Amino acid sequence: MQNVDEHRLSAVMDIKVQLTVRLGSTQKSMRDVLEIAPGSVVKLDQPSKSPVGVYINDKLIALREVVVVEDNFAIKISSLVGEAAE
Numbered sequence: 001m002q003n004v005d006e007h008r009l010s011a012v013m014d015i016k017v018q019l020t021v022r023l024g025s026t027q028k029s030m031r032d033v034l035e036i037a038p039g040s041v042v043k044l045d046q047p048s049k050s051p052v053g054v055y056i057n058d059k060l061i062a063l064r065e066v067v068v069v070e071d072n073f074a075i076k077i078s079s080l081v082g083e084a085a086e
Contacts, residue, residue, distance in 0.1 A: 021075055022053040023066070 024046030036042065046052075051063040054075055064075045 017056050018058075020055045020058070021066075022055065024050075024052075 024044030026043060026045050028042070052066055052075065053060055054062040054064055054077065060081050062075075062077050062080050064077045067074050067076045
């Protein structure tokens with residue numbers, strides 16, 4: 001049975017999924033949105049020290065912190081959503 005499960009799993013391992021990190025959100029009036037121009041700063045509702053949501057295909061999998069690696073943003077994951085309950 002394990003061999004069959006491994007074969008099924010290997011069949012999907014190369015399927016691409018969308019990984020998204022959501023920093024936060026905000027609500028703005030259409031007037032404010034139309035005033036956004038290069039150089040504008042849009043303040044988000046989430047505090048800067050709060051963990052960000054990590055999603056795969058729109059399903060929350062982790063809440064983690066943003067870090068910088070070689071001049072690129074990255075996320076540091078130490079646990080996944082639901083691990084504490086397992």
